[in-house]
């Protein structure tokens with residue numbers, strides 16, 4: 001059973017065409033008790049993501065055959081919500097925002113320290129299985145949160161009007177965190193610390209804005225006039241309950 005995973009050993013797929021970097025990532029992740037699979041171009045990465053069902057993907061952007069953005073976008077369109085961390089070669093703000101907009105969870109800028117990579121993997125890896133499909137029972141036992149939105153915290157699924165919404169782990173965690181503290185405003189720094197589990201924040205707070213925007217597109221009837229996740233200008237975000 002090549003796909004069988006124990007609780008202790010999560011599978012990380014490394015998609016990186018520079019073999020020396022792929023090797024050092026593998027070495028350091030295996031030290032931390034992860035299983036590691038490697039792919040050396042975008043097409044192989046996409047195939048392995050589909051076949052091996054990894055718990056997290058480290059995805060280089062500049063890859064032969066298919067760039068990392070396309071791999072990420074295809075997986076998300078297929079409804080695959082595996083946590084994806086992009087490896088970006090430059091401090092290009094555009095690359096970071098584009099990556100987050102197409103559904104990546106996080107990014108690491110090269111050159112990176114192994115400590116940073118391991119910390120990001122640990123912060124992003126799926127702690128609970130996120131089922132891809134809704135069951136009628138999961139919808140029935142979901143807790144109403146507000147309006148027609150309901151959350152089943154056992155199955156980690158979110159429903160609007162009884163219909164499951166496909167969220168990434170980070171989107172799910174952001175929504176459940178805000179919804180469990182209704183009407184309380186959290187700054188972007190608060191959210192980076194509480195939801196992303198980052199001890200340091202820097203300029204990464206834009207990650208919060210992009211994730212909120214993506215979440216609104218999924219849960220709000222009109223993302224431009226949201227009714228669930230609202231902005232308190234200059235202060236942060238909150239989940240509105242009347």
Ligand code: CA
Nearest residue numbers: 017060062063
């Ligand atoms: Ca590359």
